[in-house]
Amino acid sequence: MTHLVVVGGGLAGLTAAIAAAEAGVDVTLLDDAACAASASVQAQGGFSAVTAAGVAAGDSVGSHVADTLEAGALHGDAAVVAAICSAAADHVATLTRWGTVWDAAPDGSVALTREAAHAAARIAHCGGDATGAGIIQAVLRHALRLEDEGRLELRGDQRGAGLLVQAGAATGVLLPDGARIRADAVVLASGGISGVYATRTSRHPNPADAAAMAWRAGAVLADAEMVQFHPTYSAEAGFMLTEALRGEGAVLRDADGQRFMLALDERAELAPRDVVARGVAAAQGGAWLDAAPIVERRGPGFLARRFPTVTAALERAGLDLERGPVAVRPAQHYWMGGVAVDQHARSTVPGLLVVGEASRTGLHGANRLASNSLLEAVHTGLAAVATVGSGRHLEAGSLALADPLPVELDEGCGAPLQAVRTIADARLGVDRDEAGLRVALRELERPGQSEAPGNARASSESIAARLVATAALYREGSLGAHHRVDTAGTDRGGARPGSTITLINPHPTAQNDLHGGSQNGGQHSTGRNSIHQTHTKEVAR
Structure with missing residues (x-):
């Protein structure tokens, strides 16, 4: 039986692990934070997809594709963008099958909202502004059921420290204690590079292990310079204020109370994130997010109902958007760059598949469109398992990139x-x-x-x-x-x-897999218990 090791327990990693288990693949998932500290679980806005309800309202996959390419400064891969956007509605259905409960519209369909740089309302969400937590809670519950059935192994107290490589191909994962887990294929799903920055939206800094592990194994990285900064981070609250607030009508003002984005882009506050972030950074005397237009249109109490996570975080810092504007600044949010992969999630190292934010698929181009990250996580997780199922995981990725x-x-x-x-x-x-x-x-x-x-x-x-x-x-x-x-x-x-700028390590230093070592690399039960305990605490926040 094929053995797959997944490193990282965010949405991309969990998707790969579940899909592999359902396909009959022997799979082990490693995550040293019990699947409770990923960027996925912190995602507020939602999951972008053109659903049947969206089509009925006049939206189209073509529009989603165009918005994604435009937001990415036309630097994205058009074929990749089309493939992922076209599959988005199916991915919503997959998450629903795995237990995700979406916020519903009055007619019972999945409720959709609009976010910056989207031409239409196409963002599905959970718990108002707790989409990531809602999805991860449901998906992890499904993964734990599969583990109870003996179809999946979850190790919630272990992380990958390096890749095992033999004859240029990935053959497993090295653990911090020196133990080894051998595998027919490795899926790197441990996220981006938020830990590189002091000012970041993530409450849990990602140490950038995926990038370093792949680099040391000799994989090609692409678009490393493309780092996204979210424009509306509250330093006082230590919390990001979701894009969906501006989608609902919140505006940005400078120290004089002027809406400075009106002079910078015809889309004003709904311009792509890179445009808004530069506007906020340059705003005279600082910038403030003003939700008064939402309160005037929707009435008192709407913000707390629609954005309970943001409301609670601000309240802990003595702030309230319903009472007045909140100071904001840009903060590191996402890495569009990463390990270069093809549409089958294959890197340039045979046996090494890379998914989610750790990968550079070509979807995001030079700037990610809001709420496309969770979409990419599911799509690439499924693509990796399909590659393993087809037996093509030992082929290097086919990349149309410069040397x-x-x-x-x-x-x-x-x-x-x-x-x-x-x-x-x-x-x-x-x-x-x-x-x-x-x-x-x-x-x-x-x-x-x-x-x-x-x-x-x-x-x-x-x-x-x-x-x-x-x-x-x-x-x-x-x-x-x-x-x-x-x-x-x-x-x-x-x-x-x-x-596209691509980089490679001319002297790979990954662990050479020539000797024996522990196949299991630790105990299984401790990891599972920590997942149960830690996850329950995190999603209750």
């Missing part, structure tokens, strides 16, 4: 984590320039410095930050979320839509 640039990174040194985050905030943020990027690279790779005494390798965050900085330096012009203030408005350095 990768070999980049030498000294893993014997690297700035400590706090320094990495300070540098990333200062140099790898909304606005970038050549001088700042060169300073970042020097500071991130200081000779003789390492994450901790005796640590032979730089941290995953240090590796990921250097990859972002390197790609950002190569792309001399601005494109989407990558904004070069020193060359803004130019087309230098091949910064054209469709021109």
Whole structure:
């Protein structure tokens, strides 16, 4: 029987694990936070899909495709975008079958709302603004049932520390204690790079392990410079204020009370995130999110009913959108870049499949459209399992990308984590320039410095930050979320839509899988118990 190891317990990883179990594949899922700390579980807005109700209201898959490409600055892969958007309604049905309960419209159909840069209301949601938690709770419950039936193994207290590679192909996962889990294929699903930044929307910083593990195994990475910053993060509350608030009518004002986005883009607050983030960052005297238009139209109490998660988070900080505007600023939110994969989730390393935010599929281009991340998570998770089922997982991905640039990174040194985050905030943020990027690279790779005494390798965050900085330096012009203030408005350095910067490690250092070791790599029961305990606590927040 084929054995599959999935690293990461967000929506992409859980989707892959469940689909594999249902297909009769022997599957083990590793997640050291008991599936309770992913970006997926924190997602507020929703799941983008053109459903039958949306079509009846005048929406179309073609419109979703066009919005996705436009938001991505025409840098996305049109074929990938069309395939994923076309499958979105089916993915909603799959999540429903797995137990997801969507908020309902008066006629009983899935309720749909509109978010920035979408031409129509096509965002399905759960619990108002707790979509990620609602989906993960349902999907994990289904996964636990499969485990009870002996069809799936969940290890909620273990993480992957590295990939095992033999003859250039991924053959398993190395655990932190040195134990090994061998597999016919590995699915990397451990997310993005939020842990690189100090100012981020995620309450649980992702250490960027997927990027570092793939890099060390010799996989090609693409669009590393494309980092999305969410425009409406409340530093006072330590919480992101969902895009759906602006979709419902909230507006952005500067210190003088003026709606500054009106002068920057005809779509104003509903422009793509990169446009709004730059507007917020440059707003005179700061920026505030004003929900008064929603209150006037919907009446008192609507915000608390429609956005209970945001309302509660603000209340804990003594803030209330119903009473007045809340100060906001951009914060790191999503990585459009990642491990380059084809439409079958295959990386350039045979046996290594990559899904969700860890992957670079070509869906998001230079800037992700709101609520397309959960859609991509399900789509790529299913694609990976289909690839394993077809027996084509040992084929390298077929990528229509330029030859990768070999980049030498000294893993014997690297700035400590706090320094990495300070540098990333200062140099790898909304606005970038050549001088700042060169300073970042020097500071991130200081000779003789390492994450901790005796640590032979730089941290995953240090590796990921250097990859972002390197790609950002190569792309001399601005494109989407990558904004070069020193060359803004130019087309230098091949910064054209469709021109993708790819990077590769010329000296892979992944663990060579030539010797024996533990096939099981730890005890199963402890992980499952921690999933039960931790997940129940997290989704109740």
